[in-house]
Amino acid sequence: MQSGIRRLGWHMASAIVLLLPQTVSSKVSSADATGFTIESTASVPVSPHEAYAAFVDVARWWDPVHTWSGNAANLSIDARAGGCFCETLPDGGSVQHMQxxxxxxxxxxxxxxxxxxxxxxxxxxxxxxxxAPAEGGCTIGLTYRVAGRIEGEGGAESWAAPVDFVLGSQLERLSKLLSGH
Incomplete structure (x- = not known):
């Protein structure tokens, strides 16, 4: 009986840990008609090198809803100067998301x-x-600055919150992967 209760206790503790809020924060730190800045952080229980390695393996954590192909397995990051954050498309197509x-x-x-x-x-x-190294693992920081002319009502300022939501969601997915959730 004692071992059954102990097992139940471990299962309940595991469930509670899964329900705890992730240590991810994301915000629009500035926005106007000509640009915006998004700043996000996450605390993860792995070393900076492990977090970096998982980050560049983008196909493991990027939400496929935010791809052109609908399949995150088509994403890659060539993590060197001049490298590409790219996506392969059907029929030999491709997208360079960023360099x-x-x-x-x-x-x-x-x-x-x-x-x-x-x-x-x-x-x-x-x-x-x-x-960056932090107690119990590392802190992942993300800053995305966008400036220029964006067509439509509200200009760049109107894009800040949706971009913050998408990038915050991506960081949340990376954090969950690194936290084993």
Missing amino acids: VVYAAPGEQLRLVGGLGPLQEQSVAGSMTWTF
């Missing part, structure tokens, strides 16, 4: 470009991912 301009394995990766529908706008984007 790597700075790569320091286990520390930082910077990419430039406009994600998704921002590609067809007159904008420049810079996305920096950082991986």
Whole structure:
């Protein structure tokens, strides 16, 4: 009986851990008609090098809803200067989502470009991912700065919250992968 109760206790503890809020925060730190900045962080229980390695294996954690092909397995990041955050499409097609301009394995990766529908706008984007040691693992930081002319009502400011939601969701998925959830 005691071992059954103990087992039940472990199962309940495991369920509670799964229900605890993730340590991910995301916010629009600035936005106006000509641009916006998104800042997000996540605490994960792995080393910066492990987090970086999982990050560049983007097909394992990126939400397929936010791909052109509908399949995250078609995504890749060539984590070196000049490398591509790319996606293969049917019939030999491809997409360059962003280009790597700075790569320091286990520390930082910077990419430039406009994600998704921002590609067809007159904008420049810079996305920096950082991986810093922290108690119990590491902190992943994400900053995405977009500036330029975006057509439509509200300009760039109207895009800030949706982009924040998508990137925050992606960081949440990476965090869950690294946390074993």
